[in-house]
Amino acid sequence: MQHWLNVIAVGLGVVARAALWVAGISLVAMTGLIAAQVFARYIVGTPLTWTEPTSILLMGWFILLGAAVGTREGYHLSFDVLLMVLPQRIVLILHSVSDVVVAGMAWFGFELLTRTWTATMPTLGLPGGVAFVPLTLSGVLIVIFSAERLARRAAGMKTARFGDEAIEE
Secondary structure: OHHHHHHHHHHHHHHHHHHHHHHHHHHHHHHHHHHHHHHHHHHHOOOOOOHHHHHHHHHHHHHHHHHHHHHHHOOOOOOOOHHHOOOHHHHHHHHHHHHHHOHHHHHHHHHHHHHHOOOEOOOOOOEHHHHHHHHHHHHHHHHHHHHHHHHHHHOOOOOOOOOOOOOOO
């Protein structure tokens, strides 16, 4: 089983890297749009009305995809003081509970997406649900990455935690 989990980890590593690329491109694009907005408003004197909502959409992509990758790599904020004094078995159970709880993000993100799809973003003319696509997609990635963490833990393998050394895949 550990062999197959290592094979899966390589594939999910590619998915995580792709998510980071999309997040990075979104961050750079958002920065460029904000610079264009400042130039258009203060130098040209004609503000671009579409750059702010587009930048906010791009911000959703880089924040939420980054959060998904952070889940896989164990870089999310956590309050570990209690975990330092508990037995290792309880710590593993609490880590697993944490990995299960995040599944709600995908479900509720999709619910927001479907409920707001018929609304229209005034400046962009896009369906309102577009704003929740990154929430839903990153929620699905978080579920997949959390399932990987649960499977690795069940197989007796290590999972990444903030501050730990990198795990060999």
